[in-house]
Amino acid sequence: MIVAGVMSGTSADGINVALVRLPARGRGHPRHMILAHEEYPFPAPVRRAILGMMNAELARVADLARLNFLLGELYAEAVAKTARKQRVKLDLVGCHGQTLYHQGIAERFLGRNLAVTWQTGEGAIVAARLGVPVVSDFRPADMAAGGKGAPLVPFVDHLLYCDRRMGRIAQNIGGIANLTAIPAGASLRQVIAFDTGPGNMVIDAVTEELFGKRYDRDGRVAASGRVLDGVIAQLLHAPFFRQKPPRTAGREEFGREYVGRFLRICRGVNKTDVVATATALTARSIADAVRRFVLPRFGRREQVGHEMIVSGGGAKNPTLMGMLRQEIAPLGIQLHFSDEFGVPAEAKEAVAFALLAYETWNRRPGNVPSATGAKRAAILGKISYA
Secondary structure, eight states: OEEEEEEEOTTOOEEEEEEEEOOSSOOSSOOOEEEEEEEEEOOHHHHHHHHHHTTOSOOOHHHHHHHHHHHHHHHHHHHHHHHHHHTOOOOEEEEEEEEEEEEEEEEEETTEEEEEEEEESOHHHHHHHHTSOEEEOOHHHHHHTTSOSOOOTHHHHHHHHOOSSOEEEEEEESSEEEEEEEOTTOOGGGOEEEEEEESSHHHHHHHHHHHSOSSOGGGHHHHTSOOOHHHHHHHTTSHHHHOOSSOOOOHHHHSHHHHHHHHHHTTTSOHHHHHHHHHHHHHHHHHHHIIIIIHHHHOSOOTTOEEEEEESGGGGOHHHHHHHHHHHGGGTEEEEEGGGGTSOGGGHHHHHHHHHHHHHHTTOOOOOHHHHOOSSOOOOOEEEOO
């Protein structure tokens, strides 16, 4: 069967679609083939609307409802266009949706302690437009089982990267950076995964604020600046970076308020230095997380060493990748890209939600309790039929 995976991340840059061929009836780890991957940027007004509603103190209920249906239409159009290009007939869609709010740790609300999440983009619209079933809203089932609802990609990371002799770290750098640590020969239960901190989110925000550009193309601005080591040391003392896994992050931790504080700390310095420092913050927070929480799980370094396999939009930033390579080299870790393993760096999460939808369709759990903190394995998502 052919399954489309659809992802739009915390940066709200646009829609990623991956088409994956899978067995009609799979058992165990499914053999898969990635047929295609396409990216479709959001129209500027849509992106502004999404960013405006993320973690907003006030948002009109009518606008939230309209955005839900509008994104359903845009997801369906992106999938249909990709399928037409490849001349394939779809059997199933896995649509993550656009996260507007994620609170993985319970807080008090109207007399109850609640952990909550909200991904918008109506699955029923996608199903109706494409004429195939759609699995969406993946995270609440894990949270209902006591988990944080994230990360969910570790299931797929283990499938793609587990190696009998070598410890591997699957590092995704989207708006938020997250990793999956897979010790040599590990079972799914031995995998750990968590958000390391900001990925592209802070870099993009300061670049837009200071230079009027949506992102630092090829890391050129950061490459011309000087890293402010004292600022990074100060920022890495924040409680989030010391919190043990499982942990999750989003715009609630590294969005507008965080960027405002970051810019205030950097007030008066060269603008290129600010972007260079934001870029280095991502690299160092990843390396710090690996040092604190991953290497102790790996035990002694195998003779062949460890590998970090990078995916996500951050993999396309040479300056960030150079900084990250420099940070992890002393830890005995070699840097690679998911493209070397047959998964385009920018397609990784879309592929993941195609595979997770396939697990749901076959009534199999898709979460990893050791990664999310859930009390049990759970079948993820809700199915909308055409």
